[in-house]
Amino acid sequence: MIQKTISPIDGSVYVERTLADDAAVAAALEKGVAAQKAWRNTSIAEREAICRKALEYFLDNADEIGLELTWQMGRPVRYTANEIRKGFQERANYMISIAGKALADVEVEQITGFKRFIRREPLGVVFVVAPWNYPYLTSVNSVIPAIMAGNSVILKHAQQTPLCAERYAAAFEYAGLPNGVFQFLHLSHAQVASVIGDERIGYVAFTGSVEGGHAVQKAINDRFIVGGLELGGKDPAYVRADADLADAVENLVDGSFFNSGQSCCGIERIYVHQEVYEQFVSEFEKLTKTYALGDPTQADTTLGPMVRTAAADFAREQVAEAVAAGAKTLIDPHLFSADQQGTPYMAPQVLVDVNHDMRVMTEETFAPVVGIMPVSSDEEAIRLMNDSQYGLTASIWTSDLDAALKIGEQVETGTWFMNRCDYLDPALAWTGVKNSGRGCTLSSLGYESLTRPKSFHLKIKE
Template sequence: MANIQRTISPVDGSIYVERELADQRQIDAALQRAVEAQRDWKQTSLTERAAICERMVQYMLDHANDIGAEISWQMGRPIRYTPAEITRGFEERARYMAAIAPDALRDISLAPQDGLQRFIRREPLGVVLVLAPWNYPYLTSVNSIVPAIMAGNSVIIKHSNQTPLVAERYSEAFREAGLPDAVCQHLHITHDDVAGMIADPRVDFVAFTGSVAGGHAVQQAASQRFIGTGMELGGKDPAYVRDDADIAYAVAGLVDGAFFNSGQSCCGIERIYVHQAVYDDFVESAVELTRQYILGDPLQPETTLGPMVRTSAADFVRGQIASAVAQGATALIDPALFPMSKAGTPYLAPQILVNVNHSMDVMIEESFGPVVGIMPVKDDAEAIALMNDSKYGLTASIWTNDAERALQLGEQVNTGTWYMNRCDYLDPALAWTGVKDSGRGCTLSALGYESLTRPKSFHLRTVTDG
């Protein structure tokens, strides 16, 4: 009897997608097809690769509204926002990475020497296995898929079992774009089968986005092989609001950074440190703005805050909040303002906590939900010490009108990206990377091509006489 994967929608608890899981024979066949397809694909010109990727992007844009509805049903983000995952971030990243490929992959030519020609060429790795999460299912996956294809690799996508339709959309879009068969495939498989694929010699690189525990599992599966693994893992991203900041602007940016997508963002704001001189004003404004969210059915256009991905995720955040309150924290948002917020469901009201400290899990462990703690600080030094007091380091932001000071403090913070007066945004021209338990490796920017290729040196003696 076939094994069936079921996707339970957080919207109403119904089964939204059912898919038969691939068996070992099908997995083996997909791997072999990927190997064989890549041999031809790597000979395809960059111009043709870019044209195919452009047609793939256009397919996604043409179907953005339908895709948005699928995202909302699968993981719960309000439908007023989901089409923009395609029409904004996905399009921007895909087109940028395709556009820079000729420069990023160009041969590195060395100064001529008598009778010698020397250069370094970036060659594709082979088969890239992309393991993608549900929270931003297209944004997280496009970071690896498009540059892998552009670099001449073949790709196999294993998407989260919460968002299986995303992998299918990629396959359909690339097929419509004219990508040769098996250059981009998808599989619905178990975690054990993923581990088996990682151990298979036909897989040459693994691009993983997910939890720290998931990253360790990928590392374990790859431990007997000398292959690269890219890890984009968890975060507990901090923000620091200085006393010279535009408070209204900082509140708007940070409340959105904390609660958009119900806080389910690897680079969402999970802790805020505010200079004591402006602390009260900041907290008061943040509470006022947070109360304006509309928690409800994500398929309704007025909804601005949808359910979390599943009840267990919401219960985890409820537990963090309850534990912090038991330790002395104060919850400033009355859940009664959000009638859809009910125990035993994935619907959870946003929450702001004050009187918090780093002995509380809510300030040190990833929440991945609609809760944020706010602490007053007396100066820059205290803020930097608290920002660095974390096992994570994906992004951090400072809110100030002093750009010079922002740069000085940014050099002291252990993070992959340092923002001034913005947060929770990926610029495809910049390296997307993390430190500590936030991961290893890099996607986006010209540097994102480095992990998807290998350098090959050419050392040619062209003159042999004399």
Template sequence: MSQSLKTFSPIDGSLYVERPYTSSQSIQQMLAAAKEAQDTWKNTSVRDRAIILSNCVENFASKKDVIVDELARQMGRPVKFGAGEVNGFVERASHMISIAEESLASIKIPQKEGFTRYINREPLGVVFTIAPWNFPYMTAVNSIVPALMAGNAVILKHATQTHLCGERMVESFVEAGLPKDLFQVVVASHQSAAEIIQSNQVEYVCFTGSVPGGTAIEKAALGRFIGVGLELGGKDPAYVRSDADLTSAAENLVDGAMFNSGQSCCGIERIYVHTDVYREFVDAFVDTVNSYVLGSPLEAETTLGPMVNTTAADFVRRQVLDAVGAGARALIDPSHFPADKPGTPYLAPQVVVDVTHEMRLMTEESFGPVVGIMEVSSDEEAIALMNDSEFGLTASVWTEDVDAAIRIGDQVETGTWFMNRCDYLDPALAWTGVKNSGRGCTLSSVGYESLTRPKSYHLKTAG
């Protein structure tokens, strides 16, 4: 095994970041230092924590220009869109800070003569966050800032592809006054990460990644009796009803499918369209996809950058070829995107029709700039197809009928149900999934529940 972490840029395959792995001895020292820092931090008032962390977030945002460039070089996000990652980080962090005092307040119990009773929310200790590369700041913040606000310390292991993002966060927070050792980044292999989970110094694990990765996390935590939050894969569907605003639906669903080169756990990967508007919708969708520009993420005009690596791009290429071989039709001519080059991460977007659920493209997570579109004849058919998946992260309906949207949403197996929007996390709402999309919750007041433990006070008063 390599003795160092290496990040190769998808732009040209060059080595961009290299760091030696943190030794086992140093990891133990980090964990001990984190616990010591947390012992003091937990006694800091929520209000004072909010002041410090607000300064941390502000300092992080001030580095936007540097962060945008680093994102492009690490994982291919076009510079045109890089600022959105910083803005999303700030939005989520600021909301979780703003609701912390109320969310973490003691739970009052109705009075009972002769007794004082209440439930406190106490911090867990050290939280271990394992963050992914595809939205390296916006996913990490979901657990990091709430964990710190709740009085915990945080050890962060960032993905190999975006390790520099972890360093940038820690640097920004420490510069802004966060106590030393309270938030640290570790350079860890999969084995080292498992050893951290198995140590008796970590009280909660927050993981965002693949289903196999989530399985490995659960195995590592087996017998520890600690909390594990898992945000895993998705094959998120959309349903376009006959009464939808087709122009808006096409524009927003293309964005939901193609943003970040489709590398989003809650990106749109399959679309079901009512037969009455099917042809019109598909035409509008294809026209919008063809307006995208594939190229270097460092170029201002680029709206679609490379995928994270050639392996990921080839996986999507094979899904499309398999579908076409089984009778589907690919509607996008790759020659319209001159930067598309087989054997590289540069992959033209694709729209595939005449698909069925017998095809991998409609059931297996693609995580790339491709979407399958199916024609349906009723709400009931659309519901059945949306639920025909091992995943359940988000789903959306496009309609002018709110009552119908709610009725359909009540029957769809998903963590978040959208009407006339998609691929967005509102930090005031619980971010959660069902089935193989994972378990647990981040964001909203509910997100604080997994980062604290209840402690009951049952006091019998004199006399």
């Protein structure tokens, strides 16, 4: 079966790949098992040298990789290489650098006549299922730590971004990683479920939709393994009356519209204290209108097409429903000549007079659309932020650290930001609550899910 990647730029077929057949899948699983048995016996230093050389490949080829990514999923070329140079590099370097400490034996109090400790052992073959929206940033969270922990990896990338998986293979080949420790497969959804259910898979790291997360969970239900699930978000921001408004506007506009809003931790709803609401909305609208929507291969484009027309149509439908229910749009799409119905090119949109009876404020939009509501108190903001099936990140914009901490303790979220948003700090656990998923990547805690504890209880003959 042929898999085709349709570029959102012009609707052309950018990549065609043949899906792996049953024999190829079986061979990859066997190879992964065999390679891991040897790889687990390598030292952390050996693993580090190879992973750092693989990172070198990515950095040396960042511009070429960035252009490929633009054609595959539509993000402007002025930004795509930075996925490698910034976030990818930062996360890979951090997880490599902490591996020795994170994977070290856990010493316990000693008792005369005994030696006791806990060792973290690799799980075996880790199956990574990665999405298209940030294909390198999401996958690096699991691929590099899994290999550093002594596992082998099979990567399945989204149909929209198959070249990303192939780039990993090229990087690890360049770095001299033993054959079979990293592999990729182009697979159908049915094949993914089959691989997850195979006894040779020790762990599944999935990033995608809530629906996809349920499918992964169903596939592992009959096995005694777990999966890390990073799912959707409807991430809120709260702007208090004491916030630096210029800073809040600049960062929240970017957090709402970067990557055409196609970010699981992008800003989708904003609550602003009524004392500064009108000023905030005015400045937010003004800055939004400065975006340049168009051909993402052009250097001056700041907003590219969404990944496909269906995604843009879904967002337009949410906006239309909200307007019919009383919401007001602040951005005239005609200001953006590239905005066209029936295409993935969608202008940014800001909605006011919204409420939580509207889908645009409760369901994931995953588009350059944001709703803004006034609130009268911290308590109201907390209630509205928590009125969601999701809980990936949330942010507060304030000059009061104590208030930020107090409010953050009450907000149901995996990450709580103050005066920042739409960012992953690799030193902190990346996790979600409610329908935003389960499990953890990044930080030293990220290694816990990629290993299992084994206790050593040794009685010493005296």
